[in-house]
Amino acid sequence: MSDPNRIRLSLQRTGFTLDVDLALPPRGITVLFGPSGSGKTTVLRCVAGLERARGEVRVSGRTWQDDAYGEFLPTSRRPLGYVFQEASLFPHLSVAGNLHYAQRRARDANAISLDRAVELLGIGELLDRSTADLSGGERQRVAIARALATQPELLLLDEPLASLDPARRRELLPWLEHLRDGLGIPMLYVTHSADEMARLADTVVLMDAGRVVASGPPAVTLSRLDLPIAKDEDAGALLQGTVVQIDAAWHLARVDFGGGSVWLRDDGLREGERVRVRVLAREVSLALGPPVPGTASVQNVLACTVVGLQAGPHPSQALVALDCGGHRLLSRITARAADSLGLAAGMRVFAQVKSVGLVR
């Protein structure tokens, strides 16, 4: 068998057609990303068997559904963990009761023990509480631990942060990263938040109108000009880098991403730390010559080559794809500027990056 994790689903409904074919990597987070109504949640529900689509679902080499052979396992017999948008803890059970409910029904394959799930999500203190006494973020952590307690071979997360306020979201994100790095199982994560996707994705699957538009590593996929997301206000490149220098006096940190380095705000970074940074297209302006030192406020200047040009979301705008030492950047400038600079593929330019956001 070539792909141990294969999801091929098609579904016809009035006004909606789903047609996807995915191969999941054996571990790490695959983010299903797209606007609402693009079918992300439907894919997740079909993988879980909560809804019925035609096709094939195979996880860790085991077939959960294959309509060619009339196979369809009911949800309760699929070794999966499912985290719903709202935490959906059982109100008639305590936190520990909710976890034990899952654990008692788990298979004996010892992938993840309950203790490990409790530790991974830091909920040891909450075990004796009633579910009504938890904050939104705590509930969602318990719900994730409960899903892990079933010892799943695939973890499905349906916008697990969507029902939380921004502060709770920030509180939960590190736990999700912790999971990504600590679990040896694939995770399928649905979101329409570019931030969550940039931060968590090992692989991103862009969906639109029930179809997969593109998929691949986020750094490559996010900076493609030909995809609808390039037109977003938040369009931009995602770079993976290492903190190489801390300027304590000015509270800045320098991150080297292989094609160059950028300075960004230091909120307690350590040298040597691996981080992800977002360089939004609207923060990148272009110049034909190198800046004269001491004459401009912009601190980050990267020597690049123009790879391509395309009209922006508004007729006044142009999107420029850049290559910076093998890494892709996007710049959004006015169409008039692009014209007066005479930008064309292959030209050498200097990208001036006003601000760089840390997604870690």
Add this chain to the structure above:
Amino acid sequence: MPFSREDLGAIWLTFKLASATTVVLLVLATPLAWWLAQARGRWAAGVGAIVALPLVLPPTVLGFYLLVVFGPQGWGGQLTQALGLGLLPFTFGGLLVASVIYSLPFAVQPLQHAFEAVGRRPMEVAATLRAGPIDAFFTVAIPLARPGFITAAILSFAHTVGEFGVVLMIGGNIPQQTRVVSTQIYGHVESLAYTQAHWLSGGMLAFSFVALLGLSLFTRRTARVMP
């Protein structure tokens, strides 16, 4: 002693009848209410209407048909005789069957509403936690619908205690066998024993008020939602 021996017998019989009816109803109404809460379409609408019939039919109509069906010539009567149970009319068993049918909507409807309020999501969650449908029904649906069970039990019990017409039709008011409090009061009033009637009626009034007060306090307290 305000109650005569006959009065006490009627009170005990009423209690026995209401308790047995409540138990039988909870067992029968639970699967029926679950099905009604899940099912869509014409079948469910039809069954829902049949279940609600005792709410609007005069008890005499119900009693009449039960007499016909369970009488010696009716198919129900043939069946009970073939099973060696004898004829149901004018026995405690007959009263029980009649009470169960007469109070059916008072058990089914609160349960159905409770199951509908639980919704599909908790059952989906249970399925993703490896609970099969029957497992999930007993460990999730029933505990979450607990307020509905308590309402159904209180209403079934109180409504059975308050029955009159059906009891008279199918029970026949036989002392110690089918004479319950409501028919005993009727007897007292007929024979102008107003003091006795007062004691029993007052007792019924107090019981009904306490039952409904308890129910009202309970439903106010349990506005539970899933976090």
